[in-house]
Amino acid sequence: MSTATLAAARPGTTPIEAVAPDPAPPTHAPAAARHPDEIYAPDVVRVLREDGTLDPATDPGLSLDEVLALYRGMVRVRMLDKRLETLQRQGRIGFHIGSLGEEATILGSAAALRSSDWIFPCYREFGAALWRGMSLQRYLDNMFGNANDLAKGRQMPDHYGSRAAKFGSVSSPIGTQITQAVGFAWAAKLRKDDVVALSYFGEGATSSNEFHNGLNFAGVFKIPVVLLCRNNGWAISVPSERQTASPGFAAKGVAYGVPGVRCDGNDLFAVVKATRDAVERAARGEGATLVECMTYRLSGHSTSDDPKAYRPDAGLEPWRRKDPLARLRHHLDVRRVWSDAEQKALEAEVEAELRGVVAEAEKTPPPSLDSMFDDVFAELPWHLAEQRAELRKGPRAKAHGH
Amino acid sequence: MSTATLAAARPGTTPIEAVAPDPAPPTHAPAAARHPDEIYAPDVVRVLREDGTLDPATDPGLSLDEVLALYRGMVRVRMLDKRLETLQRQGRIGFHIGSLGEEATILGSAAALRSSDWIFPCYREFGAALWRGMSLQRYLDNMFGNANDLAKGRQMPDHYGSRAAKFGSVSSPIGTQITQAVGFAWAAKLRKDDVVALSYFGEGATSSNEFHNGLNFAGVFKIPVVLLCRNNGWAISVPSERQTASPGFAAKGVAYGVPGVRCDGNDLFAVVKATRDAVERAARGEGATLVECMTYRLSGHSTSDDPKAYRPDAGLEPWRRKDPLARLRHHLDVRRVWSDAEQKALEAEVEAELRGVVAEAEKTPPPSLDSMFDDVFAELPWHLAEQRAELRKGPRAKAHGH
Amino acid sequence: MPQMNMVQAINDALRFEMRRDDRVIVLGEDVGKVGGVFRVTQGLFDEFGDDRVIDTPLSEGGIIGTAIGMALYGLVPVPEIQFADFIFPAYDQIVSELAKYRYRSGGEYPCKLVIRTPVGGGIRGGHYHSQSPEAQFIHVAGLKVVCPSNPADAKGLLLASIRDPDPVLFFEPKRIYRAAKGEVPEGDHVVPLSKAAIVRPGEHVTIVTYGAMLYEALDASNHAASQGIDCEVIDLRTLWPLDIDTVIASVKKTGRVVVVHEAPKSCGLGGEIVALINEKAFLHLEAPPARVTGWDTPFPYTLENEYLPLSHRILPAIVETARY
Amino acid sequence: MPQMNMVQAINDALRFEMRRDDRVIVLGEDVGKVGGVFRVTQGLFDEFGDDRVIDTPLSEGGIIGTAIGMALYGLVPVPEIQFADFIFPAYDQIVSELAKYRYRSGGEYPCKLVIRTPVGGGIRGGHYHSQSPEAQFIHVAGLKVVCPSNPADAKGLLLASIRDPDPVLFFEPKRIYRAAKGEVPEGDHVVPLSKAAIVRPGEHVTIVTYGAMLYEALDASNHAASQGIDCEVIDLRTLWPLDIDTVIASVKKTGRVVVVHEAPKSCGLGGEIVALINEKAFLHLEAPPARVTGWDTPFPYTLENEYLPLSHRILPAIVETARY
Numbered sequence A, B: 001m002s003t004a005t006l007a008a009a010r011p012g013t014t015p016i017e018a019v020a021p022d023p024a025p026p027t028h029a030p031a032a033a034r035h036p037d038e039i040y041a042p043d044v045v046r047v048l049r050e051d052g053t054l055d056p057a058t059d060p061g062l063s064l065d066e067v068l069a070l071y072r073g074m075v076r077v078r079m080l081d082k083r084l085e086t087l088q089r090q091g092r093i094g095f096h097i098g099s100l101g102e103e104a105t106i107l108g109s110a111a112a113l114r115s116s117d118w119i120f121p122c123y124r125e126f127g128a129a130l131w132r133g134m135s136l137q138r139y140l141d142n143m144f145g146n147a148n149d150l151a152k153g154r155q156m157p158d159h160y161g162s163r164a165a166k167f168g169s170v171s172s173p174i175g176t177q178i179t180q181a182v183g184f185a186w187a188a189k190l191r192k193d194d195v196v197a198l199s200y201f202g203e204g205a206t207s208s209n210e211f212h213n214g215l216n217f218a219g220v221f222k223i224p225v226v227l228l229c230r231n232n233g234w235a236i237s238v239p240s241e242r243q244t245a246s247p248g249f250a251a252k253g254v255a256y257g258v259p260g261v262r263c264d265g266n267d268l269f270a271v272v273k274a275t276r277d278a279v280e281r282a283a284r285g286e287g288a289t290l291v292e293c294m295t296y297r298l299s300g301h302s303t304s305d306d307p308k309a310y311r312p313d314a315g316l317e318p319w320r321r322k323d324p325l326a327r328l329r330h331h332l333d334v335r336r337v338w339s340d341a342e343q344k345a346l347e348a349e350v351e352a353e354l355r356g357v358v359a360e361a362e363k364t365p366p367p368s369l370d371s372m373f374d375d376v377f378a379e380l381p382w383h384l385a386e387q388r389a390e391l392r393k394g395p396r397a398k399a400h401g402h
Numbered sequence C, D: 001m002p003q004m005n006m007v008q009a010i011n012d013a014l015r016f017e018m019r020r021d022d023r024v025i026v027l028g029e030d031v032g033k034v035g036g037v038f039r040v041t042q043g044l045f046d047e048f049g050d051d052r053v054i055d056t057p058l059s060e061g062g063i064i065g066t067a068i069g070m071a072l073y074g075l076v077p078v079p080e081i082q083f084a085d086f087i088f089p090a091y092d093q094i095v096s097e098l099a100k101y102r103y104r105s106g107g108e109y110p111c112k113l114v115i116r117t118p119v120g121g122g123i124r125g126g127h128y129h130s131q132s133p134e135a136q137f138i139h140v141a142g143l144k145v146v147c148p149s150n151p152a153d154a155k156g157l158l159l160a161s162i163r164d165p166d167p168v169l170f171f172e173p174k175r176i177y178r179a180a181k182g183e184v185p186e187g188d189h190v191v192p193l194s195k196a197a198i199v200r201p202g203e204h205v206t207i208v209t210y211g212a213m214l215y216e217a218l219d220a221s222n223h224a225a226s227q228g229i230d231c232e233v234i235d236l237r238t239l240w241p242l243d244i245d246t247v248i249a250s251v252k253k254t255g256r257v258v259v260v261h262e263a264p265k266s267c268g269l270g271g272e273i274v275a276l277i278n279e280k281a282f283l284h285l286e287a288p289p290a291r292v293t294g295w296d297t298p299f300p301y302t303l304e305n306e307y308l309p310l311s312h313r314i315l316p317a318i319v320e321t322a323r324y
């Protein structure tokens, strides 16, 4: 019979990341060393030069308003990331999975879509959802899993979806959205609608079944879809060179007759250019494109992860120098279209906005008990009606979260 | 309430192929048109020339004895295929899935292996099992599902496995053996054993999850494995150009950092050459190779299939002219090492052999009732012991098959 | 009314609905030109063309994954999985995605499609052309599971499934694809989901079954009748959510029940039905509910008829339950 | 004996067996350098190196498929699936291949490996970091399924699983990974499979449970005791093939039973246990066997504690069953 301390084993809430960092130093060279150089390979789309100017050969020709709007969006996303991390540390939300360092990839690709187009997200693209018009309040409601959450508090934080924003439903299983995006765009094609779908996924997801299925169907049926791989160097602790022996992720398109393009994922303009070209190709009826955005995950995988256990901080340096926000700001400075005063005002504005939505989300009550049984089916079948009655009748659990 | 004729709905045995051929003529051009030309692409390994001589640049240098043994093996396989088809039509066996037209691919690749190497088969390579030493009697026992079948009558015909022949267990789900072969060869590598594994699969299987998983792991971990794709033009009724938009199946290796090679799959020497090179590469520690054998399925998919429903006979002509057996015989004729008399004697010998093993297999009783419960687990657990007792006790079913 | 077998009735339902609703799309392996390996989709390619009857690459994950995407767009895909045994490469898309879409998105993204697939033994298909995996889907919240036993129901349940707002697994018992024949209403014909049929009314023992085993249960009931045992035979038709009222009403009447299915016994639907009967009719039970099912082994080839819960195995269970 | 939590005990078992038997290989996502996202494999990479503790690409099918190949070669792989929720991309390899290998090859190819994976709720993981899919494996002939509830059992059952000749799914209840602490025997320590533990002997009501819910059942039993109800609590430990003798003996004594598990109710292991009790102890039943389980919904995030069959939901079932 068990010798376990039974009392101790009735935990309240164990946060996912209740893990100690591994004290052992990493024993093989981090992938970090790989990418900064690769970005200069001749096939990689680049626009924003070191001196802050744009390469006219590839410049997608964004208006100044567009550039400034994207810059503001990127600042907002970064501030949001920081705030959410803090909220998680304070135990006020359970989890966050952020986009530090990947803002240009996420905002640039979202901005390259037309309003008729749809996004099938991974879990790291709240910036794209906000860009597409999902309200910040609804996003925060999801982080708190409250009654106003569009997902009705049923999913973890950062798992939302917004029909209004043409932004699909985030789920955790890696890669599943890729095939779904292909099917969605296929339907649009069958209906002769002018709709392109874009699917986000990490480079780790290229190893999943559904990358294979999605790309293959996209190739065979010439689907108007953009398959956007955020190659951020890591799948949790696994570096991208352990993910595949292929010469790169864009190169995988060959296996499916889908053209592959790589771009500097920390160069907002390059991301816009590569994605927009792919969207236009799709809209012209020429089929799918695999776009690899070469970027870098500067933070841990999520708030549950301590990257020090597998990645020495030193390896980050070359990537910090490529910070997409700093590079964009440098560009604005060179063009003299942005000032420190404007920056301060922007930060104050976002800060105020954040304070408001966090407070609102935090005070919103959890979803109702009954809501647990809704939406399993369109109508409540007998067995769920019985179970709902049982829950209503029975004693209440100690709530968690709020 | 149902208006069905209940009595009629208690069938005896409905054979899988109880389907009428589709009378409608095919409406798109068959894939057939594609391959005979592609075989002359510059990257395709070819040895046996139209005039019956061998290209010294690629000749694998088989001895005359080896060539004759392979020729005899190919004749045996073809006669066996015909006999099994007849047995199926006579209702004496339930099913057969043959290799008409693919004999050079199957025998040539098996012959290129070393005795230490292993095969992870698809379902169409009984020729390879026999070449590796599985007894013809055991193969026929499997076709009849009798008590001597190594699979103990548990699987359909053409689903066998023979440890003695280093030939894995055939299963129906497409593609699963690919990843398993990679794992097996990986284990050998970890143990530093000089073993290469070869996995057979059709071009249809390249669309499966497990092709993707197997190739990716093989690339990342440099596994000593040969991934042999029998591109026979068809996956049941689906032509290979509907399987993928990639420029070919060998080209898919790029996505995994696994070199791809194409060879004329109806040229015994080319298959030996391409496979042997791949085995040697693997054995040298250089990792996996994807070998595409360009061949053609001259028969239906299986005895359950009527290819007339989707493939006009006319499309077969160019491929019939490339019959691997005829081409090899032509080579023997040019070398003057084979006579009609020898052919006759060989056929008589095989015929006699077949008559014997079929008779023996047919008269062997079915597996015992009790055997149904063996091998689910290493030892019989209580619930299976109970179920076995129940079956022993109860009235018997009308047997089928025998 | 025309006489049809199951294959014809299902084909008729698909054709009817595809004419009525241009959102309905058929896709799968070999469903197009050749009309499916069982010819269930025969002629649809010719009538509706390559855009609505689509031969896909060999990938069940791709078939279901893209069908989910189509459904999210607003189409009504009816993918075919060639054999239920080959549904597992798509299991992740089905249980992690399809089943949870409406729920996890708070209703933003309902995801409706019907997966058709031949199920069960009876064609000498061995391990991989004979399985009955319904329990592996019933256990997953969010899926409806249907299994018709005759042509009229096959048509009516398929039309109901296609029009139902929820995802449906539609299991077609291949053993009776051609053997079960009967009159099938022309034109529109809906058999509502979650309604069982009492195929044979009786007083002494309730038999709960579905699909091809219905005929075995009826055969066993006929034999039992000659021993003075009057069975009530219930064809569930919809396996989940099942028609609990019909089952419980019958058990309250008879006090005795035998559940019959081809799938392995352990953690199969039979166990669930027994547990539900315990919860809802415990005091009415005169004998322990019995299960006659496939054994807990992989599905064998040569001994198929010893594996299946055919009439000869159902009869002793009826007698034992009746005499308990 | 040292005090350990579950994570440490499992780590200890792996380390012990890897030292003893060089055929044992650990592979999976993040199991290597970082020691797993729950740190269960921590330190193994440093001790045994990249050849025996292998970080793989992100592909469960690849992990299990290659592990099957390794097992056929004669190694003893112990793959980790990062969360049980992510096992489904490998479901085809597990149910179509691993489960059937020995059987379908007539014994030519036994295929033995142990799949370790964290299971269940309790960490605020929502839909995809909380599920308990044991029934989806129990239903498939050829697999053994284990779920420990405490550190000593975790070590002993894992060593037994690794040495057992059959494939084992080893479900680790992550809710109690760190919370369950206890003394764990040093060195070799085997807890035999298919033997349940009577964790609390009692006379009035049998509670059958496993994993993290054991502690909830014990808590409810303590509350029940104050109402004069004396519960016998059985920890199954091995879920399949389960220890039927212990369950039936207890039910024959008490005549009343409550089954508790986190997994959804319908077609879960609870239904199977109720059906088995009907078959083997019908005349001893004084009350309908009750099930307290997860609801038949996807696993929710905010309302997690209302979803799980915690003590507050078990107690009323005990009382109702006792008073029936």
Ligand SMILES: Cc1ncc(C[n+]2csc(CCOP(=O)(O)OP(=O)(O)O)c2C)c(N)n1
Residues within 6 Å of the ligand: A124, A172, A173, A174, A201, A202, A203, A204, A205, A206, A230, A232, A234, A235, A236, A297, A301, D029, D058, D060, D082, D086, D089
């Ligand atoms: C099928 C599946 N397996 C494992 C996981 C656990 N997991 C969550 S994120 C992740 C790494 C993903 O890496 P990548 O695709 O590169 O995306 P990134 O996080 O870098 O944006 C893993 C292994 C999962 N969510 N789904």
Ligand SMILES: Cc1ncc(C[n+]2csc(CCOP(=O)(O)OP(=O)(O)O)c2C)c(N)n1
Residues within 6 Å of the ligand: B124, B172, B173, B174, B201, B202, B203, B204, B205, B206, B230, B232, B234, B235, B236, B297, B301, C029, C058, C060, C082, C086, C089
């Ligand atoms: C997972 C799975 N899906 C579907 C099938 C049904 N099926 C059997 S063979 C086959 C076609 C295989 O084509 P290919 O891989 O080219 O091999 P070939 O038969 O041409 O040798 C299909 C679809 C199967 N056996 N397994």
Ligand SMILES: [Mg+2]
Residues within 6 Å of the ligand: A202, A203, A204, A230, A231, A232, A233, A234, A235, A236
């Ligand atoms: Mg990544």
Ligand SMILES: [Mg+2]
Residues within 6 Å of the ligand: B202, B203, B204, B230, B231, B232, B233, B234, B235, B236
């Ligand atoms: Mg083929």
